[in-house]
Amino acid sequence: MIIFIILAVLSIGYGLMIFSVASGSKFFLFWIFLGVLFLVFAVGIHRKWYLMAPKWLLILVTAIICVGAAAFIFLAARIGKSFNSRCDEPLDSIIVLGAQVRDDGPSVVLKYRLDCAADYLRANPQTVCIVTGAKGSNEPVSEARGMADYLIAAGIDEGRIILEEKARNTAENIFYSRELLPSDGTVGIVTNNFHMYRAIGIAKKNGLGDVQGISAGSTLSFLPNNMTREVIGVVKDICCGNMVFW
Incomplete structure (x- = not known):
């Protein structure tokens, strides 16, 4: 008891x-x-x-x-198993998955993703970046717009950033971003470590079989919450046919 x-x-x-x-x-x-x-x-x-x-x-x-x-x-x-996904080779494009944007800028979770993306883009100046996410009811701007502003402030050329502002969940992030990718180009996904497995599974379901994962960090104290949400998210997306089990 x-x-x-x-x-x-x-x-x-x-x-x-x-x-x-x-x-x-x-x-x-x-x-x-x-x-x-x-x-x-x-x-x-x-x-x-x-x-x-x-x-x-x-x-x-x-x-x-x-x-x-x-x-x-x-x-x-x-x-x-996907926590430490990384890609050291230059890719044609990377997709940075959205998360909450607040009045004072990206949330902590999103900052991890954007800082990771900025580091990769600085190391690979030919790579194009797609930032994806619609405007939620509790957000001042679309997630894509907030992400683009953060990357530009971090020194990334605005001409390298493509905004996708329709997606409202991870499955839509991948689906709509795929339409903006150059044909036959190499692509990577930037998201937090706990989110990478599901993101890759959804990408594979959408025909991006050779997609590379670029894992960003996360806050340790919130990991139990994030992992529990992800387990539920994986079950949901597998049952809905949004991702492959890999």
Whole structure:
């Protein structure tokens, strides 16, 4: 029982921390819900509710939890294999995937991507950059516009930057950006380490079989949140036919 109470406090506290940074996502509610679930388990153990449940139900719940945990670990490991994706060779184009833009500029997650892209573009002056992302309801400009402004301020020539301002999710980022790519050119994708596996899977589904990954970093304290979101995102995109499992 004590273990579930500790897990509940940690989960709810983590959710409140995610909420406090105003990331623009409502995924913090997942951690609040998980914390409440842990509390229910704690109360159930204390009051011995499990003695009142039929045996088949206990077996079913245990099986669901075990299968779910195993699937999560498996997918998290697949995601982790793409964490250190890099490309040292010059590419014709790179696609920088969008994330939240705030009134004061790109979010922390997006800055990681843009700084990584800027480093690559400086090292490869012939590479063209596509920045992709529409304007969300809580954003002052389109993600693509905010990204372009940041790269220009970082010294990247505006003529090397192509804006794609229709995409509202990762699948659309890749789909619409592909239309802007030169035919038969080499291409790389710049995104955060935790997001790379899904991005590459979606790119392969869209015919970019030889796409290269260029992983940007991420904030360690938010990694549990980001990894959990990605596992759910991978399941969703595989089920919807948006990506290949690789």
